Amino acid sequence: MSITIVYFSNYSGNTKRFAEKINENAIPIPIKSSDSEPLIMHNPYVLFVPTYGSGSDTHAIPRQVRRFLNNRNNREKLQGVVGFGNTNFGEDFCKAAHMISSKAGVPLVARIEIFGTQDDVIEVKNRLEILYGE
Numbered sequence: 518m519s520i521t522i523v524y525f526s527n528y529s530g531n532t533k534r535f536a537e538k539i540n541e542n543a544i545p546i547p548i549k550s551s552d553s554e555p556l557i558m559h560n561p562y563v564l565f566v567p568t569y570g571s572g573s574d575t576h577a578i579p580r581q582v583r584r585f586l587n588n589r590n591n592r593e594k595l596q597g598v599v600g601f602g603n604t605n606f607g608e609d610f611c612k613a614a615h616m617i618s619s620k621a622g623v624p625l626v627a628r629i630e631i632f633g634t635q636d637d638v639i640e641v642k643n644r645l646e647i648l649y650g651e
Contacts, residue, residue, distance in 0.1 A: 520649035524565035531632035
């Protein structure tokens with residue numbers, strides 16, 4: 518697969534485990550900004566992002582992801598979004614991905630429940646190959 522995967526995952530590691538099933542070289546957005554230099558993307562990528570704050574407009578997107586996307590270069594390289602969430606959120610399921618997709622004008626590639634299933638892994642790989650394969 519030719520597209521880079523960038524993901525944010527908290528300490529539970531749900532999004533991380535899924536992202537690494539898609540591409541073992543997936544790049545994490547650090548949980549703590551003091552852990553490293555700011556992550557700057559130089560190649561096109563797809564963002565894997567969970568929804569936080571029970572889907573509230575102000576807290577759905579993790580602050581680390583907001584900070585990452587506030588970098589103009591990172592916004593310009595964004596090619597698509599895969600959302601993670603809990604269907605218990607109802608209409609706010611994967612709200613962070615919807616918000617990012619809408620604002621950045623990129624496709625919402627998939628919505629994944631919590632940490633996904635093997636069928637979800639296959640489906641996301643297929644969609645990424647169709648959209649971004651060589």
